[in-house]
Amino acid sequence: MEIAEHILQELPCGCVVFDEAGTVTFANRTLGLLLNNPAENIVGQRLEMLLTISSRIFYQTHFFPLLRLKGQANEIFLTLKSESGSPVPVMVNANATTNNGQLSYICVFAPVWERQKYEEQLLETNRRHQQAQQENAMLNELRDELELNQFELDRKISILREHSQEYLQMGKVFMHDMQEPIRKISLFFDKLKSKGKFANADDEMHLAVINKSILRLRFLTGSLLDFVQISKAADPVTMLNANELLVQARNQVIRDGYSPEINLVTGNLPEFEGRASQFRRLFVELFKNAIENKHPDRELTIQVTGVAIEENAYQNHLSKYKYIDHIKIEFADNGIGFDDQFNEYIFGLLNKLNADTNGSGLGLALCKQILSLHYGKIKAKSVIGQGTTIVIVVPLHQTALQG
Amino acid sequence: MGFTLGMDVISRNNVKVFGHGSQPMVFAHGFGCGQHMWRYIWPAFENDYKIVLFDYVGSGGSDALAYNTERYDSLHGYVQDLLDVCHELGLSKCIFVGHSVSCMVGVLASVKAPELFDSLILIGPSARYIDDEKYTGGFKQTDIEELLEMMEKNYIGWSNFLGPAIMQNQERPELGAELTESFCSTDPKIAKQFARVTFLSDNRKDLVNVRHPVLILQCSEDIIAPVQVGEFLHRQISNSEYKLMQATGHCPHLSAPGETIELMSEFLTNNPWK
Known part of the structure; x- marks a missing residue:
């Protein structure tokens, strides 16, 4: 037994035993010599205190979990810290063992002074080699990707140019070509009406329907024109104060007679870049939408909160990621709400869920367009009877490389 | 927004769903490990919750x-x-139950998509590992660089983490079932990037945005997330409960599962939102 004890103390490697809490219960003489600290001083310390700081992290994130889960950890490189603070590179092997039902870990440390130098050289060479290889591969990949992208982009520009021509054309159609026939129909209809006497109630009713349809047509062409024109806003991109825009929008909605009063509660909303006229319009539409869907039994309250988040700047590219600062604004009303399955439908052009309102079904489509023009997104979540929350996510900066 | 389409998330993230409850309890592992880290914890909750385990891409069996x-x-x-x-x-x-770096992942996710979460349990959280003039994170920049170097050295013998010796551990047959699955990150390059992202990130400013009830489980003598860091989080997150554990080290869910489970259960029963 004495010989065994002697051998253990004189092993050509440091040896410790530590318990589940990580406290050293035994340390041999060799370890004491390696650390320049008598073995009896080491006993009672926490094992990780024998390590350098970086080794402590590795111990906690890799070594201990491995040992705990697998019962052993072999050929792990760690660095001990001697009493004087100088590092001692070691190779570690460790085993779990049970003695009288008590779990503990036996751990040997073999110094690797020479091997470490060699490994460092090897790593350095390897690193440079890998880096060169990686850069080369990346450059090749990028070159191919660039060519492909340029080709794609060129095609898309052609299509886009065509589309925006059509779009503007459509604007012209709404502005003039369609207004004119409507005006004529309306004019001659009025003339007919003022002249004629109509024999029966049926004819009177049909005339009323025609009259109503003319008004509806006028309203729709006006709204669509508005929709087409919003993208042409000429004001510059500036830092926007959402609190101010919200108050302005609310006042406008009240002034325009949509509602006598709107209870608006806002937190401290973060600033972000955008076109003021468009975001004011967006808030106007959101207020109008909330008013149209007000709950009959309670006063309309709108709560607006904002928070800074990070989102991927790429929205279409599946494998490209660049997380940049975004602002998320939640515009929550306490209105009638809607079935959440329609949360995308409501943003469609002329789509309306609530047929009882006078709205054109363009408001939310307009909001969506404004967000698109600012590289942002809009979505809705709603609970019937409780209210609707419109969530807006927009980049903090409009220039892609900022933030 | 940013939802990754066209990919099978279940196999990509090695997602496991089981348990007898309806409310989900989602476990997120820390740096250097995989979902196996949770195996002493989830059995205590599988009767009452829907247990969701997963590995981040690049870790475990992802x-x-x-x-x-x-x-x-x-x-x-x-x-x-x-x-x-x-x-x-x-x-x-x-x-949400997160360990180590996953705590900040949970925090950021809860701010981004609050509707998905009920409460957050953060085990050994830190919002910033590196010290600056007014803040003690526990590390200096050079410590982290040394860590990255040490990881590289240990990947020379990377097979140690995945190799056959570990895969067939005769002494611990109860581990056999999961040994076919890899334990740590499978690729040294990935692990190194994960380490850099973990230890160099700074999420102190995000803490005030947390709206959910939070439980902070702080270990005694945790060098990765020291007590000052846990206290800092507690001060920054208004709706947080702070528990200083008797457990030492950085992995109480491995070293002191009993205490961990007890504190988690206490929080879940007291949580008025539940």
Whole structure:
């Protein structure tokens, strides 16, 4: 037994035993010599205190979990810290063992002074080699990707140019070509009406329907024109104060007679870049939408909160990621709400869920367009009877490389 | 927004769903490990909750081919993994249980998509590992650089983490079932980037945005997330409960599962939102 004890103390490697809490219960003489600290001083310390700081992290994130889960950890490189603070590179092997039902870990440390130098050289060479290889591969990949992208982009520009021509054309159609026939129909209809006497109630009713349809047509062409024109806003991109825009929008909605009063509660909303006229319009539409869907039994309250988040700047590219600062604004009303399955439908052009309102079904489509023009997104979540929350996510900066 | 389409999230993130409850309890592992870390914890909750385990892409049994160096160049890529898993499974009102770096992943996810979460349990959290004039994170920049170097050295013998010696451990047959699955990150390059992202990120400013009830489990003598860090989090997150554990080290869910489970259960019973 004495010989065994002697051998253990004189092993050509440091040896410790530590318990589940990580406290050293035994340390041999060799370890004491390696650390320049008598073995009896080491006993009672926490094992990780024998390590350098970086080794402590590795111990906690890799070594201990491995040992705990697998019962052993072999050929792990760690660095001990001697009493004087100088590092001692070691190779570690460790085993779990049970003695009288008590779990503990036996751990040997073999110094690797020479091997470490060699490994460092090897790593350095390897690193440079890998880096060169990686850069080369990346450059090749990028070159191919660039060519492909340029080709794609060129095609898309052609299509886009065509589309925006059509779009503007459509604007012209709404502005003039369609207004004119409507005006004529309306004019001659009025003339007919003022002249004629109509024999029966049926004819009177049909005339009323025609009259109503003319008004509806006028309203729709006006709204669509508005929709087409919003993208042409000429004001510059500036830092926007959402609190101010919200108050302005609310006042406008009240002034325009949509509602006598709107209870608006806002937190401290973060600033972000955008076109003021468009975001004011967006808030106007959101207020109008909330008013149209007000709950009959309670006063309309709108709560607006904002928070800074990070989102991927790429929205279409599946494998490209660049997380940049975004602002998320939640515009929550306490209105009638809607079935959440329609949360995308409501943003469609002329789509309306609530047929009882006078709205054109363009408001939310307009909001969506404004967000698109600012590289942002809009979505809705709603609970019937409780209210609707419109969530807006927009980049903090409009220039892609900022933030 | 940013939801990764066209990819099988379940196999990509090695998602496991089981348990007899309806409310989801989502476990997110820390740096250097995989979902196996939780195996002493989830059995205590599987009767009452729907247990969701997953590995981040690049860790554990995830699909390493789905690793994208751009996506995982910040914690936000990992946040997206968590959100993808929740969306894919149609989860809501999740109890999020995160360890180490996952705590900040959970925090960021809860700010981004609050509707998915009910409460957050943060084990050994830190919002910033590196010290500055007014803040003690526990580390200096050079410590982290040394760590990255040490990881590289240990990957010379990387097979140690995955090799046959570990895969066939005769002494611990109860581990046999899971030994076919890899334990740590499968690729040294991924692990190194994960380490850099973990230890160099700074999420102190995000803490005030947390709205959910939070439990902070702080270990005694945890060198990775020291007591000052846990206290800092507690001060910054208004709706947080702070428990200083008797457990030491950085992995109480491995070293002191009993205490961990007890504190988690206490929080869940007292949580008025539940």
